[in-house]
Amino acid sequence: MLKIKNLHANIEGKEILKGIDLEINPGEVHAIMGPNGSGKSTLSSVIAGREEYEMTEGEIIFENEDLAELDPEERAHKGVFLSFQYPVEIPGVSVTNFMKTAINAHRKANGLEDMPANEMLKLIREKSELLEIDRKFLSRSLNEGFSGGEKKRNEIFQMAMLEPKLSILDETDSGLDIDALKIVSNGVNKLRSEKNAVLVITHYQRLLNYIVPDVVHVLIDGKIVKTGGKELAYELEERGYDWIKQEKAV
C-alpha cells in the first residue's frame, strides 16, 4: 500500500529526514517510535503533503502512485489520513458542518453527488457513538476550547467518517487520560480491516498496548535504525533509546 524509498526531506534548508525506507501492506499496523526531534512528525507531515517540507530525494508511492506531486487534499482523496498531534482550532465552523464539507469534497473528487442530508446525519450518529461523542459536541466550533482528549477523539471521529486506507496517528496518545486512550484505541481497532493500514507514531509504548502493532520501527536522527516486532516496543520502554544509538555506533 505504502512504499517509501530513500526519503530525504528538509525544512527551511535543514535536513530532517535522511533516507527513510518503509513499506506498509494492507491490514498491517506499523509503529514508528523515537526520541524527540528524531523526525517522526516530519515524516507524517511529508506523507500528508505539508508544503513547508521539501522532499529532496526519494519517493513516496501510495497504491502504486507517486504522492510527491499531489496536493494534501488529493492525497486525502486517495485515502491518506493524518490524525494531528495538535489539531487546529477553527472557530466559526461546527464539527458537523466541517464533516459535511469534508465528506462531500471526497465524494466530489470521486465523481459522486453530495451525500443526502439524512444519510449524513445517520453516518455522523453512528460514528460519534463509536467514539462515545456527545451530540452537543458536534455543534461546537471545530476544536475550539476542546480538551486535549476531546481533540484527539475528534480526530479519530473524522477518521471514522472518512474511512481512509492509510491512517497516520501522530502522537495520538499525547494529552489522553487512560479512559480517553481506551476509547480512542477502541475506535481505531474497530476501524481496522484487511484493506486498510495504520501507522502509529508515538514516543511511548503505552498506546501500543491498545493498538497492537505488527511491526515497530525506531527512528533516530532522520533514519530508521531498527525494525522489529511488537516486543521491540517493550524493550524501548524499558531501556530507552540510548542502547540503540550505542549499538548503531558500534
Next chain:
Amino acid sequence: MELKDKLVSSFLAFDEQYQVDDDVQQIRSQAIKDFETFGFPSKKEEAWKYTSLKSALKHDYSIFPKKEDAIEYSQIKKYLIHDIDTYDLVFIDGIYSSHLSTTTHDKIDVCLMSSALNKDKYKPVIDNYFNKLAPKNGLNALNTAFTKEGAYIHIHKNIMADKPIQIINFSTGNESSLLLQPRNLVVVDENSHVQIIERHQSLTDHPVLTNSVTEIFADRRAIVDYYKIQNDKETSSLIDNTFIEQKDESNCSVHTFSLGGNLTRNNLNFYQRGERIDSTMKGVTIIEGKQHVDHNTLVHHIYPNCESHQDYKGIFSDKSVGVFNGKVVVEKEAQKTNAYQSNNNILVDDKATINSKPQLEIFADDVRCSHGCTIGQLDEDALFYLQSRGIPHKEARGLLMYAFANNVLESVKIPEIKKRINNLIAEKLGVELGFNL
C-alpha cells in the same frame, strides 16, 4: 464646474422646485451656507486621512433626476428580502415608487419624508427631531440643504412594529451620472421596537454617488435593530451618515455588511443620552479590486451604567483598502461604562491595505474599556488541516474566511437576513460551503 460650485448654484432652483414647510426651508437655506463654508472633506482632515473622495467627486453628477423610471418588481426582487412580509420604501433615482412600496399609518408611520416635511400632522415630530443629531459638517450640510425625500418612520409608544421595514434606493442609469441624497428619519417612542433594512443598489454601471443621512431616535426602553447591506457595483460610491440618539435603557444595534462598491464611507455615531443603554455596532467587510471601505464610528458615553459593543471584521483582497477608525468617548459622569471594541482583519494579498485606528478618550475613572485590533493572513496550519481532510485549497481558504467573518452574523435577529448575508458572503468568497447556517 466643480461639483461644489454646481451644487451651490443649483440650490435656489432646487429650493423652489421642492417646497417644504417654512421652518424646514430655513434649515435648508442655512445648510447650503454651511456647505459653502465647509465644502467636501479633504484628506487634510484627521477623520479623512485615509479616505479620499476624489474618485467619487470627479463625475458631472445630475442633481435633478427627471422622473421615476418604470421598474418592474421582477427586476429588483433579488435585492429585496422577499421571503418574509415587510414594509417597503422603494426609491428609484431618488424618487418614491408607490407601486413597489408598501407603507402604513396603522399604529406606526412608515411613509415618505416628502410628506412629513409638508403636512401639519407631522410638524411636531419634524420640529422635534429633524436635523437635531447630524453634526455640522460639509456632507451633512449638503444632504440637509437638498432634503426632499427619504424614509419617515415613526413607531408610536408601546408598539412593536409588526414586520421589518426595508428602505431600498435604486439607481437606473437613466441619468448618465447621478447624485442621490436620501434623508431618513426614524423615531422610536418609549417601549417600542423596530427592525430596519437599508440598501443602496445601482441597476446599471453608471456612476452614482449617494450621500445619505439617517437620524434615529430611540426613546426609553426602545429597541432598534438596523441592517445595512452594502453590496453595490464598482461604479457606485456611498457616504452613509447615520446618527443615533438613545435614551434610558434603550437598545440599538447597527450591522453593516460592506461587500462591494467603489468607495464606501460609513459615519456612524451613537449618542447615549440616558442610563443603562446598550449600543452595538457590527460590521463585515469583504472587498477586492480597488474597492475602499471606511468605517468611522463614534460612541459617546455621557451617562453612567451604559454599554457599547463594537466588532468589525474585514477581509481585503487585491489592492482593496479598508479603514477602521473607532472613537469611544467616556465623559466624566459616565461611570461604570463598559465599552468594547474589536477590529480584526485579514489581508489576503500583499497589496491590500487596512488602516485601523482605535481612539479612546476616557474621562471617567471607574470604567471597563477594551479595544483590540488584529491584522493577519490566513492561518497556514488551519489551511493544511482542512486540506488534509480533503477540502480543496480554494474551498479551505473560503471556509476559513467565512469562519472568520461568521460570528458577526450571530447577533443578526432576522433569520432571512442572516441567510441572505451568509449566501452573499459565500458567493463573495467564491465557495460552495455545502451547508447553511
